[in-house]
Amino acid sequence: MANAPHGPASYFPAIEAKYGRGVDEWLTLLDVAEPTGHTALVAWLKAEHGLGHGHANALVQYHLHPEKWARD
Structure with a gap:
């Protein structure tokens, strides 16, 4: 599929299905999160919201x- 999402966006359907929140909601949470920087934000998503490392990493990236990253 030429138009299939790649990179972090390829994780978005699984993230929405597993955690019950849309990606836009996760991105809004990241906009107002206290930690800054990639590593701190990944750790925050894992500790505060129970995301797995790969899913947290994809959202932060x-x-x-x-x-x-393309996102449809």
Whole structure:
């Protein structure tokens, strides 16, 4: 599939299904999160919201660099 999401966006359907929140909601939480920086935000999502490392990493990567990733 030529239009399939790649990179962090490829995790978004699984994140929404597993944690019951839409990606836009997760991105809004990251916008107002106290920690800053990739590592701190990943740790925060894992500790405060119970996300797995891969899912937290995908959300933070997209949050910090949305211009790099296609999202439909």
